[in-house]
Each structure stands twice: as structure tokens, then as C-alpha cells.
Amino acid sequence: MRKTDGLLKLLGLCVLAGVLVAGVLFPVAGAAGVMSNRASETVDNMSSELANVPPPLVTTVTDSAGAPIATLYKQYRLPTSPEQISPAMKWALVSVEDKRFYEHHGVDWKGTMRAAISNGTGGDTQGASTLTQQYVKNYLINVVNRPKSDSKEDQAEARIGREKAQEQSIARKLKEARIAIQLETKMNKDQILAGYLNVVEFSRQVFGIGAAAKTYFNTTPDKLTVGQAALLAGLVNNPNTFDPWNHPVAAKQRRDTVLQRMVDNNKLAPADAAKAKAEPLGVVPELQKPPANCSGAGPENGFFCQYVEDYLLKNGMTKDDLYTGGYTIKSTMDERANHEAKVSAETQVNKTQPNVANTLSLVKPGQDRHEVVALAANRDYGGDKDKGQTTYALPSGIWNVSGAGSSYKIFTAAAALQNHVLGIYSTMETPSFHVSPVFTGGGPNCPTVSRGTRAYCLSNASDSYGGQMSLQQALATSPNTGFVILEEKTGMGPIVDMASKLGMRDTMAGTISNGGKGDPNSSDPNKMTQSKFFAPTPNSPGQGSFTLGVSPTSGLELGNVAATILSHGKWCPPTPIGGITDRDGKPKQIKEAACEQVVEPALADTLAIGMSKDDQPGGTSAKAAGAAGWNRPIIGKTGTTQVSGSATFVAGTPQLAGAAMVFRPDSPNGGIIDGGPGNISAAKSTNGNMFGGGTPARTWFGAMKNILGDQPIEQLPGSAPQYERAGR
Known part of the structure; x- marks a missing residue:
């Protein structure tokens, strides 16, 4: 090379280095001034964000006693303060990544110029980034440009952002350096070091030193040994290459390199380094990272965890906030009650029984809150169907598409009381067969009322009812004809409306x-809401089949109906939330629906007395109550759908209410065979022999007997004269 060529090259490199320094320290003058000012504003905002906005954290869901049951997260990260990180971890990282960390002010000028010169002369772009700069880079990759949703657009935008944050260019280095300099004016060195250690990934989607210490060594950051710290410090350079499970030899070599750097940096004695190098890697046998969703709550608690998530998303939280906010969500789940509900449901129906679900949802009555205490099913919560697992929200969602059967007679009775059609002791007609003069849409055995239209007709389950009885007796014995006649006298509008009022809100909106x-505006019967489908119109009296519970139903909402009645007519949303605190321990409020007085207390209390005979001799659940040794006053109503395809029992005491349902979740067409506890199956033929007084009632009484235990026996409220007999 000629001497002049060498001088020119040296001059060019000096100019390039000078431009780099100027670009870092000062806005560009002239025509680019406005653009530079905007860039400076962006840099300042970004440095403020790094200084003040923490990265995504794990949200913890607990039971009502505060015991953790599940973790929700997108990045497995456990927050760690500077004081909670061992000195060994800090010095291992500094020694291998930025030995002058405590000397520079965000940028190591020698290293930065070397990288710029290498890039400017056609060589590879070199790193030489300080830990502060690496903090900026990792924050941009793992926090700012992480996808906030599962949409393709968001995923694509996040990918582009991450690529820009990692591109090998002087422009990226400039921006990164400027943010680093700003950051060092807002955070001290220990805060920056802890910030970096909270953001960086340690392979296998484990983020931050807190999660890494637990995942790799089942310990906490303050207890990391020199050897453990060296291994983790070595990982951040290339997490996949130095993964100790997949590449133990490379991981050991990298760990030993870090130990030697600590010696070279006068942070570790040679003898101590030699001792640490002789140690095995010491990582746990398998990855310790918990499941990232409600499957971590286990087979019993998973359904409750899922309802917590569904409830929060319904009431204003976004999934990204829920999964990254670092909240502690104290649920209302009573672990013992949930366990007893699970045991009772599974005692009746085996968890692996094909196409039979048995659920129990329990709600605590109250004037200010209706807290859900248990959501259980015979099936386990999880993704392995062969093991009897499912992630369908069987106890809380609208998964029973066959319906709740005669449990819906509650709404007919309540509306009739409200409109003073009759009282609980009034006599009502209960013929063995009834052809409705009001409703149409019956089957081929019903008489024709006009061309192509048949009357609605039906019979009772047996001929043993007699021609008339009181409403209280009818609620206990459930004659079909009597309640259709009651619909004719009351009108479908108040009855359908009553179902929503008392608690079937999502159900009736489905x-x-x-x-x-x-869709309440749709004219397609299969797309409109149930409220619209069953309600009267100017050209139709409505659907008389409503009182027989023929449409999809939520077991949790049905249980909350009983809670509303036992709360003197006060409806409250069935909440699974006991309280929420954010990552700083401050309470977080959510927008829950307000409680409503949906019927008069006198009406609700009288209806409770009307429903108080179901477990007594002659009542539809009397056999199950007797077998359980039941001795408490309850309200109750059984229900069975056509061909015994599903059955329910909704009931409650003043302390606790709920609903049990058995149904076919996978193939709804057909019946269910009740062969006794542990011998329940989906019928191969059309008809079954399942009734609400069978499996559902046995499930409810079996759980409630143990849950209530030796709690005081509370009496039902008294009835009001104006609702005892019609005309008062």
C-alpha cells in the first residue's frame, strides 16, 4: 500500500468517527434540523420509558385464601430489584459484557469508534455495545416491539420492529447510543444493571434473572453462586447456542470463559475460579417454567381460572394487559368447596365417560356481591381428551345446548306471581294432556289449526298428577301442562324478561x-337472541316451549338465579374476583356490573317458599336428598329435557346456591342413561332415562352436604300474603 493511500484511509476513518460522535451528541443542523428534533424527542421518550415503565411480568391467580393456583404470562419474567441480585451475578455479567460499565456514561467510545471504523471500511459491524446500550436493544426487542395480540397485522408490525432493533447499521447504533446516554442521566448504574437483567432473555422464552434463577437452578437471584452466575451471564450472548440442556459442552466452555473474565477483571480469585470451573453445570433436570395459562391451575382449579380470565376480559381488561401486567388476582374460589364439588361431580360420572359432562357451579348469595366459590366438572381441565380433559368452560359457559328442562319453570312462576296471576298456594290446572289455544308449533300428534300450522300440545311425564294442585306443589312435582297454561295466562313477554332479570343474561343474549x-336485530331464528326468539311479537304470542327449558344454558347463570332469589330479589353478577393488585401492590378496579333489585323482596321470598318442597316427600329431588341425609331447608327445582338428553338441579340454601347439570357436550343429539353413581353413559339410541332428580340432584346434595358441614342451619325467609294467593 502506498503511504498516501494509508494517510487518506486514516483521514476518512477519523472523519467517520467524528461524524459518529457528533451524531450521538448533537442534532444535525440546517434542513435536517426538524427531523433531528423529532428524533431527539423520540430518544428522550424512549429513555423515559426505559427508566419508568417496567417490562411484562407474570400475573398470578390465587384462591380466596391467597394460595397461588395459576400464572398467566406472555414472557415468563419475575421482577427483581437491584438489592435482590447477588454480587456474583452482577460482576459476572459486567466482566463478560462490559468491564468498563461503572466508568463510562452509557457509551464506550473506543468500542463504538472501532465498530464504526470496521463498518465504514467494509468489515463486519462489530458490537462493542455497553450494557446500557444492550439494555436499550433488548428493551426494544422484548418490550417495545413484542406483539400485543395474535392478529397477523400486529405480529407483522412487531417483527419489523424487532428486525430494526437488531439491524447492523450505523443509524441503529447512533439511536441506541443516544438513548443510552439519555438513560444514564435518569437511572444509576445499579438500576440500569437490574433493568437489563430483568429484560434480557435467557433461552427457552425465559426472561429476566428472577425467572432464570428459578428455571435453571430452582433458586432466587440473591442466592446465585459464582458458577451459577457465570453460566447465566454467559447465556445472554447467545441463548440458543449456550443452552445447558441442549448444548452442555458449549455451555460449560462459555461458563468457564466468564469465570476467567471475572479473574481478569479482578472480581474473582484464580483459586475460586478454578474451583468453580471444576463444578458441574448444576442445572435442574428439566425446565421449571410453569404453564403460561390456566392449564397450570390443574385439573380441579382450571375451570375457575378460566372463568377468572373470561370475566376480566368481558369486563374491560385486554388479554395483553392481563397476561403482562404482573397482577395478583385474588379469586373468590374456595379451594375446599371446589374440591368437594369436583369429587361429587366425578363420583356420579367418570371423567373419561364419552360424551357426558357433569358440572356443578356454586354461588354465594348476598346483597352487594354474588361470589362464585366453585366451578367443577367430572372432566379434568386440560388438553388431553383421552384422559378426560377439556378446556371448554363446561361449568360457566353456555355449553349445555340441550337446555335445562323444567328448571325454567322458575321464570314462569316468578312472572305469574309478579303479575298476580296466582299465588304460591293458589290452585292451578294440571291436566294430563293439553292442547294450547294460544301457542302453535306442535308436532305431528298435535291438531292442525290452519294449513301448515299445528297447535302446541303436550302431556305430563306421568298420569299421576291429578287435574289441579297449588303452585308450590307444582314447583315440587313439575307437571308440564300446568306451566304452559300459566304461560298462556301470564303472557310470554314478562316470563322471558324474568329469565334475564333473575340471572340468565348471557344465556338469553345467546x-x-x-x-x-x-343478534337482536336478526330475523333468522338461528341467529337471533333467545330473548327475541321466545318473546311475543305483533304476529305471534311467543314460544310456549320456553318454560320447558329447551335452549342452550349456562350452569353458572342458572346457579346465580337461585342466589338472586335467596338474596331477596337482588341480582349481582356472579363474580370470581375477590381483589386485584398491580405489580406495585396497589389495588386495581375493574368495571363490574352493578347489583340490581330485579324483583320485590317480598316476591323473591315468597317464590323461595314456593320452591321449598322439592326435597320433601313427593318432590322430584326427595330421593337424592334422603340418600344424602339432607336436613336443611332449601329452594330447589329439577329439570329434564326431551329424551333425557340433559338434566339439571338448581337449588340453594341461604349460605350457598348453585346448579348441577349433566349433558352431552360433544354430540348433543340423544339421551343419557342413569345407571347410578359411576355408571352414567350417553345412550346409543335416542331415548335415555336421566332426570334432574337423579345425577344432578345427587351431585348437588353430595357436594353441599360436605361443604356446609356443621355450619348453622339457616331458615328460608317467610312468604308475603300478597303473593300467597291471587287477587291479594
Whole structure:
């Protein structure tokens, strides 16, 4: 090379280095001034964000006693303060990544110029980034440009952002350096070091030193040994290459390199380094990272965890906030009650029984809150169907598409009381067969009322009812004809409206086809809401089949109906939330629906007395109550759908209410065979022999007997004269 060529090259490199320094320290003058000012504003905002906005954290869901049951996260990260990080970890990282960390002010000028010169002369772009700069880079990759949703657009935008944050260019280095300099004016060195250690990934989607210490060594950051710290410090350079499980030899070599750097940096004695190098890697046998969703709550608690998530998303939280906010969510789940509910449901129906679900949802009555205490099913919560697992929200969602059967007679009775059609002791007609003069849409055995239209007709389950009885007796014995006649006298509008008032809100807003969200403006019967489908119109009196519970139903909402009645007519949303605190321990409020007095207390209390005979001799659940040794006053109503395809028992005491349901979740067409506890199956033929007084009642009484235990026996409220007999 000629001497002049060498001088020119040296001059060019000096100019390049000078431009780099100027670009870091000062805005560009002239025509680019406005752009530079905007860039400076962006840099300042970004440095403020790094200084003040923490990265995504794990949200913890607990039971009502505060015991953790599940973790929700997108990045497995456990927050760690500077004081909670061992000196060994700090010095291992500094020694291998930035030995002059405590001397520079965010940028190591020698290293930065070397990288710029290498890039400017056609060589590879070299790193030489300080830990502060690496903090900026990792924050941009793992926090700012992480996808906030599962949409393709968001995923694509995040990918582009991450690529820009990692591109090998002087422009990226400039921006990174400027943010680093700003950051060092807002955070001290220990805060920056802890910030970096909280953001960086340690392979296998484990983020931050807190999660890494637990995942790799089942310990905490303050207890990391020199050897453990060296291994983790070595990982951040290339997490996949130095993964100790997949590449133990490379991981050991990298760990030993870090130990030697600590010696070279006068942070570790040679003898101590030699001792640490002789140690095995010491990582746990398998990855310790917990499941990232409600599957971590286990087979019993998973359904409750899922309802917590569904409830929060319904009431204003976003999934990204829920999964990254670092919240502690104290649920209302009573672990013992949930366990007893699970045991009772599974005692009746085996968890692996094909196409039979048995659920129990329990709610605590109250004037200010209706707290959900248990959501259980015979099936386990999880993703392995062969093991009897499912992630369907069986106890809380609208998964029983066959319906709740005669449990819906509660709404007919309540509306009739409200409109003073009759009282609980009034006599009502209960013929063995009834052809409705009001409703149409019956089957081929019903008489024709006009061309192509048949009357609605039906019979009772047996001929043993007699021609008339009181409403209280009818609620206990459940004659079909009497309640259709009551619909004719009351009108479908108040009855359908009563179902929503007392608690079937999502159910009535769903469709009759599959329970999905209905369209109140649709004219398609399969797409409109149940409220619209069953209600009267100017040209129709409505659907008389409503009182027989023929449409998709939520077991939790049905249980909350009983809670509303036992709360003197006060409806409250069935909440699973006991309280929420954010990552700083401050309470977080959510927008829950307000409680409503949906019927007069006198009406609700009288209805409770009307429903108080179901477990007594002659009542539909009397056999199950007797077998359980039941001795408490309850309200109760059983229900069975056509061909015994599903059955329910909704009931409650003043302390606790709920609903048990058995149904076919996978193939709804057909019946269910009740062969006794542990011998329940989906019928191969059309008809079954399942009734609400069978499996559902046995499930409810079996759980409630143990849950209430030796709690005081509380009496039902008294009835009001104006609702005892018609005309008062």
C-alpha cells in the first residue's frame, strides 16, 4: 500500500468517527434540523420509558385464601430489584459484557469508534455495545416491539420492529447510543444493571434473572453462586447456542470463559475460579417454567381460572394487559368447596365417560356481591381428551345446548306471581294432556289449526298428577301442562324478561342453536337472541316451549338465579374476583356490573317458599336428598329435557346456591342413561332415562352436604300474603 493511500484511509476513518460522535451528541443542523428534533424527542421518550415503565411480568391467580393456583404470562419474567441480585451475578455479567460499565456514561467510545471504523471500511459491524446500550436493544426487542395480540397485522408490525432493533447499521447504533446516554442521566448504574437483567432473555422464552434463577437452578437471584452466575451471564450472548440442556459442552466452555473474565477483571480469585470451573453445570433436570395459562391451575382449579380470565376480559381488561401486567388476582374460589364439588361431580360420572359432562357451579348469595366459590366438572381441565380433559368452560359457559328442562319453570312462576296471576298456594290446572289455544308449533300428534300450522300440545311425564294442585306443589312435582297454561295466562313477554332479570343474561343474549352471541336485530331464528326468539311479537304470542327449558344454558347463570332469589330479589353478577393488585401492590378496579333489585323482596321470598318442597316427600329431588341425609331447608327445582338428553338441579340454601347439570357436550343429539353413581353413559339410541332428580340432584346434595358441614342451619325467609294467593 502506498503511504498516501494509508494517510487518506486514516483521514476518512477519523472523519467517520467524528461524524459518529457528533451524531450521538448533537442534532444535525440546517434542513435536517426538524427531523433531528423529532428524533431527539423520540430518544428522550424512549429513555423515559426505559427508566419508568417496567417490562411484562407474570400475573398470578390465587384462591380466596391467597394460595397461588395459576400464572398467566406472555414472557415468563419475575421482577427483581437491584438489592435482590447477588454480587456474583452482577460482576459476572459486567466482566463478560462490559468491564468498563461503572466508568463510562452509557457509551464506550473506543468500542463504538472501532465498530464504526470496521463498518465504514467494509468489515463486519462489530458490537462493542455497553450494557446500557444492550439494555436499550433488548428493551426494544422484548418490550417495545413484542406483539400485543395474535392478529397477523400486529405480529407483522412487531417483527419489523424487532428486525430494526437488531439491524447492523450505523443509524441503529447512533439511536441506541443516544438513548443510552439519555438513560444514564435518569437511572444509576445499579438500576440500569437490574433493568437489563430483568429484560434480557435467557433461552427457552425465559426472561429476566428472577425467572432464570428459578428455571435453571430452582433458586432466587440473591442466592446465585459464582458458577451459577457465570453460566447465566454467559447465556445472554447467545441463548440458543449456550443452552445447558441442549448444548452442555458449549455451555460449560462459555461458563468457564466468564469465570476467567471475572479473574481478569479482578472480581474473582484464580483459586475460586478454578474451583468453580471444576463444578458441574448444576442445572435442574428439566425446565421449571410453569404453564403460561390456566392449564397450570390443574385439573380441579382450571375451570375457575378460566372463568377468572373470561370475566376480566368481558369486563374491560385486554388479554395483553392481563397476561403482562404482573397482577395478583385474588379469586373468590374456595379451594375446599371446589374440591368437594369436583369429587361429587366425578363420583356420579367418570371423567373419561364419552360424551357426558357433569358440572356443578356454586354461588354465594348476598346483597352487594354474588361470589362464585366453585366451578367443577367430572372432566379434568386440560388438553388431553383421552384422559378426560377439556378446556371448554363446561361449568360457566353456555355449553349445555340441550337446555335445562323444567328448571325454567322458575321464570314462569316468578312472572305469574309478579303479575298476580296466582299465588304460591293458589290452585292451578294440571291436566294430563293439553292442547294450547294460544301457542302453535306442535308436532305431528298435535291438531292442525290452519294449513301448515299445528297447535302446541303436550302431556305430563306421568298420569299421576291429578287435574289441579297449588303452585308450590307444582314447583315440587313439575307437571308440564300446568306451566304452559300459566304461560298462556301470564303472557310470554314478562316470563322471558324474568329469565334475564333473575340471572340468565348471557344465556338469553345467546342463540337457540349453539348458545353463541345472538343478534337482536336478526330475523333468522338461528341467529337471533333467545330473548327475541321466545318473546311475543305483533304476529305471534311467543314460544310456549320456553318454560320447558329447551335452549342452550349456562350452569353458572342458572346457579346465580337461585342466589338472586335467596338474596331477596337482588341480582349481582356472579363474580370470581375477590381483589386485584398491580405489580406495585396497589389495588386495581375493574368495571363490574352493578347489583340490581330485579324483583320485590317480598316476591323473591315468597317464590323461595314456593320452591321449598322439592326435597320433601313427593318432590322430584326427595330421593337424592334422603340418600344424602339432607336436613336443611332449601329452594330447589329439577329439570329434564326431551329424551333425557340433559338434566339439571338448581337449588340453594341461604349460605350457598348453585346448579348441577349433566349433558352431552360433544354430540348433543340423544339421551343419557342413569345407571347410578359411576355408571352414567350417553345412550346409543335416542331415548335415555336421566332426570334432574337423579345425577344432578345427587351431585348437588353430595357436594353441599360436605361443604356446609356443621355450619348453622339457616331458615328460608317467610312468604308475603300478597303473593300467597291471587287477587291479594
